[in-house]
Amino acid sequence: MRAPILTERLFSTQLKIQQSAQEADRKMGGRIEAKIQKLGYAIPEAPAPAGSYGPVTRFGNLVVTSGQVSFVDGKLTHPGKVGAEVSEEEAYNDARICALNALAQLKACVGDLDEIKRVVRVEGYVHSAAGFQRQANVMNGVSELYNELWGDREKHTRIAIGIHEMPLNAAVQISVWAEV
Numbered sequence: 001m002r003a004p005i006l007t008e009r010l011f012s013t014q015l016k017i018q019q020s021a022q023e024a025d026r027k028m029g030g031r032i033e034a035k036i037q038k039l040g041y042a043i044p045e046a047p048a049p050a051g052s053y054g055p056v057t058r059f060g061n062l063v064v065t066s067g068q069v070s071f072v073d074g075k076l077t078h079p080g081k082v083g084a085e086v087s088e089e090e091a092y093n094d095a096r097i098c099a100l101n102a103l104a105q106l107k108a109c110v111g112d113l114d115e116i117k118r119v120v121r122v123e124g125y126v127h128s129a130a131g132f133q134r135q136a137n138v139m140n141g142v143s144e145l146y147n148e149l150w151g152d153r154e155k156h157t158r159i160a161i162g163i164h165e166m167p168l169n170a171a172v173q174i175s176v177w178a179e180v
Contacts, residue, residue, distance in 0.1 A: 032113035035149050036103075046108040047071045047101050050168065056105040062120070063109050063178045068101040069170035070094035079169040083132030086171040091126065094172045095141030102176040110180055119146045119156040121177040127170060128162035135160040142174055 033043060049055045049066060056065045070077045082091040107113050124139035126132075139160035147155060156177075166173060 030112050030114040032103075032116070032149055036100075039145075039148065041096075041100055043107060043113070044072070044100060044104050046104040047074075056109045058109055058180070061180050063106055063116075063180055065102045065105040065174075065176045067125075067167075067173045067175050068098045068105065069168060069173050070097040071101060072097060076168060076170055078171050080171060081127050081129040081132070082138060082171050083129035083134075086127075088134055088138060091138040091171050092141040094170075095124065095138055095174065096145055098172055098174045099142040099145050099176075102174060106176065106178055115180050116150075117179045118150050118154045119176060119178050122146070122156050122158040123175040123177075124158065124160045125166065125173045126160065126162050127166035127172070128164070132162060135162045138172060139174075141172075 036043060046055060047068070053066055056063060058064075077094050077097060078086045078090045080086045082088060086094070103113060106116055110116065122139070122142050124135070124142060126135040126138050128135065139158060143156070143158060
């Protein structure tokens, strides 16, 4: 008879410790946000949509962002075409800003980035000058960041498309699909 009581007490104590740790993570911004800070970044406020659409939607266990561009304080970091007005390195960094803006949208939807089990898909669009063919390298700015946050165990799928024109003259735009 004693073993079940001890097991129940042990389980209850472990549950309380786990709940305390989860609460501490929430207060500190959680595991994913701690990783983001360790990498030298911060989650911005979720950017407002630039048109008549929602910035993020949830259906079932999936959350999808609308297109996210490299807005910082309401301004594009590097407007123009990659391979002309914008360097590949600037575009790579812009892709990281897009990735952080997408995380801001995900956080606004689910409340805590630790609720995101994994990023499922990244759709990337690179505003490309004629002859620029390194869109995949630009989009590595997103993929490498997300892989650092969620690990390599379940890498996301991705498209990296070069386009001739981009809304707002943004250099990079992404949309993110995440599982909760």
